[in-house]
Protein backbone atom coordinates (compact mmCIF):
# COMPACT_ATOMS: atom_id res chain seq x y z
CA UNK A 1 0.00 0.00 0.00
CA UNK A 2 1.34 3.44 -0.97
CA UNK A 3 0.96 6.07 1.75
CA UNK A 4 0.47 9.66 0.59
CA UNK A 5 -0.67 12.84 2.24
CA UNK A 6 -3.71 13.56 0.03
CA UNK A 7 -5.58 11.40 -2.45
CA UNK A 8 -7.94 13.13 -4.89
CA UNK A 9 -10.54 11.04 -6.70
CA UNK A 10 -11.55 12.62 -10.03
CA UNK A 11 -9.60 14.82 -12.43
CA UNK A 12 -12.20 17.32 -13.70
CA UNK A 13 -11.69 21.03 -12.94
CA UNK A 14 -12.38 20.55 -9.21
CA UNK A 15 -9.93 17.69 -8.66
CA UNK A 16 -7.25 19.11 -10.96
CA UNK A 17 -7.43 22.57 -9.33
CA UNK A 18 -7.15 21.01 -5.86
CA UNK A 19 -4.10 19.06 -7.05
CA UNK A 20 -2.56 22.26 -8.49
CA UNK A 21 -3.05 24.15 -5.23
CA UNK A 22 -1.65 21.42 -2.98
CA UNK A 23 1.27 20.63 -5.28
CA UNK A 24 2.13 24.32 -5.44
CA UNK A 25 2.35 24.34 -1.64
CA UNK A 26 4.78 21.41 -1.88
CA UNK A 27 2.22 18.92 -0.53
CA UNK A 28 2.29 15.31 -1.62
CA UNK A 29 -0.79 14.60 -3.69
CA UNK A 30 -1.96 11.74 -5.91
CA UNK A 31 -4.96 12.30 -8.20
CA UNK A 32 -6.80 9.34 -9.75
CA UNK A 33 -8.80 9.97 -12.96
CA UNK A 34 -10.60 7.21 -14.80
CA UNK A 35 -10.35 8.71 -18.32
CA UNK A 36 -7.18 7.80 -20.20
CA UNK A 37 -6.67 11.19 -21.80
CA UNK A 38 -8.41 14.38 -22.95
CA UNK A 39 -12.11 13.80 -23.55
CA UNK A 40 -15.31 15.71 -24.29
CA UNK A 41 -17.80 16.42 -21.48
CA UNK A 42 -21.38 17.61 -21.61
CA UNK A 43 -21.07 21.33 -20.85
CA UNK A 44 -22.10 24.72 -22.27
CA UNK A 45 -18.35 25.56 -22.16
CA UNK A 46 -19.13 29.07 -20.94
CA UNK A 47 -16.34 30.44 -18.73
CA UNK A 48 -17.72 33.08 -16.38
CA UNK A 49 -15.63 35.91 -15.01
CA UNK A 50 -15.19 33.99 -11.73
CA UNK A 51 -13.98 30.93 -13.63
CA UNK A 52 -11.52 33.10 -15.52
CA UNK A 53 -10.09 34.65 -12.38
CA UNK A 54 -9.60 31.21 -10.81
CA UNK A 55 -7.91 29.97 -14.00
CA UNK A 56 -5.67 33.01 -14.03
CA UNK A 57 -4.65 32.31 -10.43
CA UNK A 58 -3.84 28.72 -11.42
CA UNK A 59 -1.61 29.92 -14.27
CA UNK A 60 -3.99 28.83 -17.06
CA UNK A 61 -4.52 31.26 -19.92
CA UNK A 62 -7.73 30.34 -21.78
CA UNK A 63 -6.91 32.71 -24.67
CA UNK A 64 -3.67 30.82 -25.31
CA UNK A 65 -5.76 27.62 -25.53
CA UNK A 66 -8.01 29.21 -28.19
CA UNK A 67 -10.89 30.53 -26.04
CA UNK A 68 -13.22 33.02 -27.74
CA UNK A 69 -14.84 36.05 -26.14
CA UNK A 70 -18.55 36.33 -25.36
CA UNK A 71 -20.12 39.59 -24.23
CA UNK A 72 -23.81 39.22 -25.15
CA UNK A 73 -26.62 36.82 -24.39
CA UNK A 74 -29.64 36.24 -26.61
CA UNK A 75 -32.54 34.53 -24.86
CA UNK A 76 -35.20 33.07 -27.15
CA UNK A 77 -38.56 31.48 -26.55
CA UNK A 78 -40.54 30.19 -29.52
CA UNK A 79 -40.16 32.92 -32.19
CA UNK A 80 -39.27 35.78 -29.79
CA UNK A 81 -35.79 36.75 -28.71
CA UNK A 82 -34.10 39.37 -26.56
CA UNK A 83 -30.42 40.27 -26.61
CA UNK A 84 -28.61 41.98 -23.79
CA UNK A 85 -25.00 42.68 -22.87
CA UNK A 86 -23.53 40.38 -20.19
CA UNK A 87 -22.39 42.03 -16.95
CA UNK A 88 -18.85 40.74 -17.66
CA UNK A 89 -16.83 39.45 -20.57
CA UNK A 90 -17.15 35.67 -20.66
CA UNK A 91 -15.01 33.20 -22.60
CA UNK A 92 -15.83 29.97 -24.34
CA UNK A 93 -13.46 27.01 -24.54
CA UNK A 94 -14.04 23.28 -24.96
CA UNK A 95 -13.77 21.08 -21.89
CA UNK A 96 -11.56 18.83 -24.01
CA UNK A 97 -8.88 21.54 -23.86
CA UNK A 98 -9.65 23.10 -20.51
CA UNK A 99 -9.72 19.95 -18.36
CA UNK A 100 -6.54 18.62 -19.91
CA UNK A 101 -4.73 21.94 -19.44
CA UNK A 102 -5.63 21.86 -15.73
CA UNK A 103 -4.35 18.30 -15.31
CA UNK A 104 -1.14 19.14 -17.14
CA UNK A 105 -0.68 22.16 -14.90
CA UNK A 106 -1.08 19.95 -11.83
CA UNK A 107 1.61 17.60 -13.15
CA UNK A 108 3.96 20.50 -13.87
CA UNK A 109 3.52 21.68 -10.27
CA UNK A 110 4.47 18.24 -8.94
CA UNK A 111 1.18 16.38 -8.47
CA UNK A 112 1.18 12.67 -9.33
CA UNK A 113 -1.66 11.76 -11.68
CA UNK A 114 -2.92 8.25 -12.35
CA UNK A 115 -4.88 8.50 -15.62
CA UNK A 116 -7.01 5.70 -16.97
CA UNK A 117 -7.54 4.33 -13.45
CA UNK A 118 -10.87 4.13 -11.58
CA UNK A 119 -11.28 4.23 -7.85
CA UNK A 120 -13.45 1.28 -6.82
CA UNK A 121 -13.95 2.07 -3.15
CA UNK A 122 -12.81 4.25 -0.29
CA UNK A 123 -12.99 3.44 3.38
CA UNK A 124 -11.67 4.90 6.61
CA UNK A 125 -8.53 3.27 7.94
CA UNK A 126 -6.55 4.41 10.98
CA UNK A 127 -5.57 8.06 10.59
CA UNK A 128 -6.93 8.37 7.04
CA UNK A 129 -8.50 6.63 4.09
CA UNK A 130 -7.82 3.53 2.04
CA UNK A 131 -8.48 4.06 -1.64
CA UNK A 132 -8.72 0.96 -3.85
CA UNK A 133 -7.97 1.47 -7.53
CA UNK A 134 -8.81 -0.82 -10.43
CA UNK A 135 -5.14 -1.07 -11.46
CA UNK A 136 -4.67 -3.18 -8.30
CA UNK A 137 -2.93 -0.37 -6.41
CA UNK A 138 -4.23 0.62 -2.97
CA UNK A 139 -3.45 4.10 -1.71
CA UNK A 140 -3.60 5.32 1.87
CA UNK A 141 -4.30 9.04 2.09
CA UNK A 142 -4.30 11.05 5.30
CA UNK A 143 -6.75 13.37 3.52
CA UNK A 144 -9.31 12.39 0.91
CA UNK A 145 -10.76 14.78 -1.66
CA UNK A 146 -13.86 13.58 -3.54
CA UNK A 147 -14.07 15.24 -6.96
CA UNK A 148 -15.99 12.64 -8.95
CA UNK A 149 -18.49 15.10 -10.47
CA UNK A 150 -22.25 14.63 -10.41
CA UNK A 151 -22.10 11.04 -9.25
CA UNK A 152 -20.22 9.38 -6.47
CA UNK A 153 -18.17 6.21 -6.69
CA UNK A 154 -21.28 4.16 -7.31
CA UNK A 155 -22.19 6.20 -10.40
CA UNK A 156 -25.75 7.36 -11.15
CA UNK A 157 -27.09 5.02 -8.46
CA UNK A 158 -26.08 7.87 -6.12
CA UNK A 159 -28.65 10.05 -7.87
CA UNK A 160 -31.07 12.13 -5.85
CA UNK A 161 -32.96 13.08 -8.97
CA UNK A 162 -32.01 12.33 -12.53
CA UNK A 163 -34.97 13.56 -14.48
CA UNK A 164 -32.96 15.55 -17.01
CA UNK A 165 -30.35 14.55 -19.55
CA UNK A 166 -27.62 16.91 -20.74
CA UNK A 167 -26.61 16.49 -24.39
CA UNK A 168 -23.72 18.08 -26.25
CA UNK A 169 -22.73 18.21 -29.90
CA UNK A 170 -19.87 20.08 -31.58
CA UNK A 171 -20.68 21.41 -35.03
CA UNK A 172 -18.81 22.87 -37.96
CA UNK A 173 -21.03 25.82 -38.98
CA UNK A 174 -21.10 27.90 -42.19
CA UNK A 175 -19.26 31.25 -42.08
CA UNK A 176 -22.46 33.36 -41.95
CA UNK A 177 -23.61 31.43 -38.86
CA UNK A 178 -20.15 31.82 -37.33
CA UNK A 179 -20.40 35.58 -37.87
CA UNK A 180 -23.90 35.69 -36.40
CA UNK A 181 -22.81 33.74 -33.31
CA UNK A 182 -19.57 35.68 -32.77
CA UNK A 183 -19.45 37.20 -29.28
CA UNK A 184 -22.76 35.79 -28.08
CA UNK A 185 -24.34 32.87 -26.29
CA UNK A 186 -27.79 31.98 -27.56
CA UNK A 187 -30.08 30.44 -24.97
CA UNK A 188 -33.41 28.91 -26.03
CA UNK A 189 -36.07 28.24 -23.39
CA UNK A 190 -37.84 25.01 -24.29
CA UNK A 191 -40.71 23.17 -22.67
CA UNK A 192 -39.28 21.93 -19.30
CA UNK A 193 -35.74 22.44 -20.59
CA UNK A 194 -33.31 24.71 -22.42
CA UNK A 195 -30.57 24.72 -25.04
CA UNK A 196 -27.49 26.88 -25.54
CA UNK A 197 -25.37 27.55 -28.61
CA UNK A 198 -22.04 29.37 -28.74
CA UNK A 199 -18.74 29.24 -30.54
CA UNK A 200 -15.75 27.56 -28.90
CA UNK A 201 -12.19 27.42 -30.28
CA UNK A 202 -11.34 26.94 -33.97
CA UNK A 203 -14.70 28.23 -35.24
CA UNK A 204 -16.54 25.19 -33.85
CA UNK A 205 -20.02 25.73 -32.37
CA UNK A 206 -21.09 23.97 -29.18
CA UNK A 207 -24.74 23.01 -28.87
CA UNK A 208 -25.65 21.97 -25.35
CA UNK A 209 -29.15 20.93 -24.32
CA UNK A 210 -30.79 19.93 -21.11
CA UNK A 211 -33.87 17.84 -21.88
CA UNK A 212 -36.32 15.72 -19.90
CA UNK A 213 -35.22 12.09 -19.92
CA UNK A 214 -38.48 11.08 -21.66
CA UNK A 215 -37.79 13.48 -24.55
CA UNK A 216 -34.29 12.08 -25.05
CA UNK A 217 -35.66 8.51 -25.02
CA UNK A 218 -38.21 9.48 -27.67
CA UNK A 219 -35.98 11.64 -29.89
CA UNK A 220 -32.70 9.75 -29.53
CA UNK A 221 -29.22 11.24 -29.81
CA UNK A 222 -28.43 11.23 -33.50
CA UNK A 223 -27.95 14.62 -35.13
CA UNK A 224 -30.86 14.56 -37.59
CA UNK A 225 -33.34 13.70 -34.85
CA UNK A 226 -31.92 16.37 -32.51
CA UNK A 227 -32.01 19.10 -35.15
CA UNK A 228 -35.56 18.12 -36.20
CA UNK A 229 -36.63 18.34 -32.56
CA UNK A 230 -35.04 21.80 -32.21
CA UNK A 231 -36.57 23.06 -35.48
CA UNK A 232 -39.99 22.49 -33.91
CA UNK A 233 -39.19 23.38 -30.30
CA UNK A 234 -36.77 26.30 -30.77
CA UNK A 235 -37.08 27.75 -34.27
CA UNK A 236 -34.95 30.81 -33.49
CA UNK A 237 -32.08 28.64 -32.32
CA UNK A 238 -32.56 26.12 -35.13
CA UNK A 239 -32.04 28.93 -37.70
CA UNK A 240 -28.41 28.91 -36.62
CA UNK A 241 -28.10 25.19 -37.21
CA UNK A 242 -28.92 25.23 -40.92
CA UNK A 243 -25.96 23.81 -42.83
CA UNK A 244 -24.19 22.78 -39.59
CA UNK A 245 -22.13 19.58 -39.78
CA UNK A 246 -21.93 17.47 -36.61
CA UNK A 247 -18.42 16.44 -35.58
CA UNK A 248 -19.62 13.22 -33.90
CA UNK A 249 -22.17 10.57 -34.87
CA UNK A 250 -24.20 11.05 -31.72
CA UNK A 251 -24.50 13.74 -29.08
CA UNK A 252 -22.68 12.89 -25.86
CA UNK A 253 -25.00 12.63 -22.86
CA UNK A 254 -25.04 12.81 -19.08
CA UNK A 255 -27.86 12.28 -16.61
CA UNK A 256 -28.38 15.46 -14.63
CA UNK A 257 -30.37 16.54 -11.56
CA UNK A 258 -33.05 19.17 -12.24
CA UNK A 259 -32.57 21.33 -9.17
CA UNK A 260 -29.49 22.65 -7.47
CA UNK A 261 -28.42 20.93 -4.28
CA UNK A 262 -25.68 20.91 -1.69
CA UNK A 263 -24.15 17.65 -0.51
CA UNK A 264 -25.50 15.70 2.45
CA UNK A 265 -23.17 15.27 5.40
CA UNK A 266 -20.98 12.16 5.39
CA UNK A 267 -19.69 10.53 8.50
CA UNK A 268 -16.75 10.93 8.71
CA UNK A 269 -16.64 14.01 6.52
CA UNK A 270 -14.48 14.25 3.41
CA UNK A 271 -13.37 17.27 1.41
CA UNK A 272 -15.95 17.31 -1.37
CA UNK A 273 -15.25 19.70 -4.24
CA UNK A 274 -17.00 20.72 -7.47
CA UNK A 275 -20.23 18.98 -8.46
CA UNK A 276 -19.65 16.44 -5.70
CA UNK A 277 -20.00 19.29 -3.23
CA UNK A 278 -22.78 21.22 -4.88
CA UNK A 279 -24.78 21.18 -8.07
CA UNK A 280 -25.88 24.47 -9.59
CA UNK A 281 -28.44 24.29 -12.42
CA UNK A 282 -26.40 24.51 -15.66
CA UNK A 283 -28.60 27.44 -16.73
CA UNK A 284 -26.23 29.87 -14.97
CA UNK A 285 -23.06 28.53 -16.57
CA UNK A 286 -21.14 28.78 -13.30
CA UNK A 287 -20.53 25.14 -12.37
CA UNK A 288 -16.85 25.38 -13.28
CA UNK A 289 -16.48 28.43 -11.01
CA UNK A 290 -17.92 26.36 -8.15
CA UNK A 291 -15.48 23.57 -9.01
CA UNK A 292 -12.47 25.92 -8.98
CA UNK A 293 -13.69 28.02 -6.04
CA UNK A 294 -14.39 25.01 -3.83
CA UNK A 295 -11.00 23.57 -4.80
CA UNK A 296 -9.25 26.77 -3.68
CA UNK A 297 -11.16 26.66 -0.40
CA UNK A 298 -10.31 22.99 0.17
CA UNK A 299 -6.61 23.75 -0.43
CA UNK A 300 -6.77 26.49 2.24
CA UNK A 301 -8.34 24.14 4.77
CA UNK A 302 -6.01 21.21 4.00
CA UNK A 303 -3.00 23.53 4.21
CA UNK A 304 -4.11 24.58 7.69
CA UNK A 305 -4.94 20.97 8.62
CA UNK A 306 -8.49 22.07 9.39
CA UNK A 307 -11.21 19.44 9.56
CA UNK A 308 -13.34 18.55 6.55
CA UNK A 309 -16.49 19.46 8.51
CA UNK A 310 -15.23 23.04 8.86
CA UNK A 311 -14.37 23.13 5.18
CA UNK A 312 -17.86 21.91 4.27
CA UNK A 313 -19.45 24.66 6.39
CA UNK A 314 -17.37 27.29 4.58
CA UNK A 315 -18.12 25.72 1.21
CA UNK A 316 -21.85 25.84 1.94
CA UNK A 317 -21.48 29.52 2.70
CA UNK A 318 -19.61 30.04 -0.57
CA UNK A 319 -22.14 28.29 -2.79
CA UNK A 320 -25.51 28.29 -1.01
CA UNK A 321 -26.96 31.63 -2.10
CA UNK A 322 -26.09 31.31 -5.80
CA UNK A 323 -27.47 27.77 -5.88
CA UNK A 324 -30.75 28.73 -4.23
CA UNK A 325 -31.37 31.61 -6.63
CA UNK A 326 -30.23 29.63 -9.68
CA UNK A 327 -32.65 26.84 -8.72
CA UNK A 328 -35.57 29.26 -8.50
CA UNK A 329 -34.76 30.84 -11.88
CA UNK A 330 -34.16 27.49 -13.51
CA UNK A 331 -37.48 26.13 -12.13
CA UNK A 332 -39.22 29.16 -13.60
CA UNK A 333 -37.43 29.00 -16.95
CA UNK A 334 -38.35 25.38 -17.60
CA UNK A 335 -42.10 25.87 -17.34
CA UNK A 336 -44.04 27.26 -20.30
CA UNK A 337 -45.75 29.93 -18.20
CA UNK A 338 -42.53 30.76 -16.35
CA UNK A 339 -40.44 31.20 -19.48
CA UNK A 340 -43.17 33.43 -21.01
CA UNK A 341 -43.19 35.49 -17.85
CA UNK A 342 -39.39 35.76 -17.78
CA UNK A 343 -39.24 36.80 -21.40
CA UNK A 344 -42.06 39.35 -21.08
CA UNK A 345 -40.39 40.87 -18.03
CA UNK A 346 -37.05 40.93 -19.85
CA UNK A 347 -38.66 42.55 -22.92
CA UNK A 348 -39.68 45.49 -20.73
CA UNK A 349 -36.48 45.50 -18.72
CA UNK A 350 -33.60 43.72 -20.52
CA UNK A 351 -31.38 44.49 -17.51
CA UNK A 352 -33.35 41.74 -15.71
CA UNK A 353 -31.31 39.13 -17.62
CA UNK A 354 -28.06 40.87 -16.64
CA UNK A 355 -29.27 41.03 -13.07
CA UNK A 356 -30.05 37.31 -12.95
CA UNK A 357 -26.68 36.48 -14.49
CA UNK A 358 -24.98 38.72 -11.92
CA UNK A 359 -26.82 37.38 -8.89
CA UNK A 360 -26.25 33.72 -9.63
CA UNK A 361 -22.45 34.18 -9.39
CA UNK A 362 -20.38 32.96 -6.45
CA UNK A 363 -19.05 35.46 -3.95
CA UNK A 364 -15.27 35.72 -4.05
CA UNK A 365 -13.41 33.40 -1.70
CA UNK A 366 -11.95 36.37 0.09
CA UNK A 367 -15.47 37.37 1.09
CA UNK A 368 -15.79 34.34 3.32
CA UNK A 369 -12.32 33.41 4.54
CA UNK A 370 -9.83 35.24 6.71
CA UNK A 371 -6.09 35.08 6.16
CA UNK A 372 -5.87 32.02 8.40
CA UNK A 373 -8.54 30.17 6.41
CA UNK A 374 -11.22 30.63 9.05
CA UNK A 375 -14.74 31.48 7.95
CA UNK A 376 -15.65 35.11 8.35
CA UNK A 377 -18.75 35.81 10.38
CA UNK A 378 -19.02 39.21 8.73
CA UNK A 379 -18.12 38.80 5.05
CA UNK A 380 -17.72 42.54 4.56
CA UNK A 381 -14.58 42.67 6.74
CA UNK A 382 -11.22 42.82 4.94
CA UNK A 383 -10.05 40.31 2.33
CA UNK A 384 -7.45 37.66 1.72
CA UNK A 385 -7.23 36.17 -1.76
CA UNK A 386 -6.39 32.51 -2.21
CA UNK A 387 -2.77 31.86 -3.26
CA UNK A 388 -1.70 32.45 -6.81
CA UNK A 389 -0.45 29.13 -8.13
Ligand SMILES: Cc1cc2nc3c(=O)[nH]c(=O)nc-3n(C[C@H](O)[C@H](O)[C@H](O)COP(=O)(O)OP(=O)(O)OC[C@H]3O[C@@H](n4cnc5c(N)ncnc54)[C@H](O)[C@@H]3O)c2cc1C
Pocket residue numbers: 009010011012013014015032033034035041042043044045046047048051117118119120147148149150152153166167208209210254256273274275276282284285286287288289291
Ligand atom coordinates in the same frame (compact mmCIF):
# COMPACT_ATOMS: atom_id res chain seq x y z
C1 LIG B 1 -25.82 20.46 -19.57
C2 LIG B 1 -24.74 21.11 -18.74
C3 LIG B 1 -24.21 22.33 -19.14
C4 LIG B 1 -23.23 22.96 -18.35
N1 LIG B 1 -22.70 24.13 -18.78
C5 LIG B 1 -21.78 24.77 -18.04
C6 LIG B 1 -21.18 25.97 -18.50
O1 LIG B 1 -21.46 26.44 -19.60
N2 LIG B 1 -20.28 26.59 -17.70
C7 LIG B 1 -19.95 26.11 -16.46
O2 LIG B 1 -19.16 26.74 -15.75
N3 LIG B 1 -20.47 24.93 -16.02
C8 LIG B 1 -21.37 24.26 -16.78
N4 LIG B 1 -21.86 23.06 -16.36
C9 LIG B 1 -21.41 22.50 -15.08
C10 LIG B 1 -20.00 21.90 -15.18
O3 LIG B 1 -19.92 21.02 -16.27
C11 LIG B 1 -19.66 21.17 -13.89
O4 LIG B 1 -20.02 21.95 -12.80
C12 LIG B 1 -18.17 20.81 -13.80
O5 LIG B 1 -17.82 19.87 -14.78
C13 LIG B 1 -17.85 20.25 -12.43
O6 LIG B 1 -16.50 19.86 -12.39
P1 LIG B 1 -16.06 18.64 -11.46
O7 LIG B 1 -14.57 18.58 -11.53
O8 LIG B 1 -16.72 18.73 -10.15
O9 LIG B 1 -16.72 17.36 -12.15
P2 LIG B 1 -16.42 16.66 -13.59
O10 LIG B 1 -16.01 17.69 -14.59
O11 LIG B 1 -17.62 15.86 -13.84
O12 LIG B 1 -15.19 15.75 -13.28
C14 LIG B 1 -15.29 14.57 -12.50
C15 LIG B 1 -14.18 13.64 -12.92
O13 LIG B 1 -14.13 12.54 -12.04
C16 LIG B 1 -13.81 11.37 -12.78
N5 LIG B 1 -14.29 10.23 -12.00
C17 LIG B 1 -15.57 9.96 -11.64
N6 LIG B 1 -15.63 8.82 -10.92
C18 LIG B 1 -14.35 8.38 -10.82
C19 LIG B 1 -13.76 7.24 -10.19
N7 LIG B 1 -14.49 6.34 -9.51
N8 LIG B 1 -12.41 7.08 -10.29
C20 LIG B 1 -11.65 7.97 -10.97
N9 LIG B 1 -12.16 9.06 -11.59
C21 LIG B 1 -13.49 9.26 -11.50
C22 LIG B 1 -14.54 11.56 -14.10
O14 LIG B 1 -13.95 10.80 -15.13
C23 LIG B 1 -14.40 13.07 -14.32
O15 LIG B 1 -13.30 13.42 -15.14
C24 LIG B 1 -22.80 22.38 -17.14
C25 LIG B 1 -23.32 21.13 -16.76
C26 LIG B 1 -24.28 20.50 -17.56
C27 LIG B 1 -24.82 19.17 -17.13
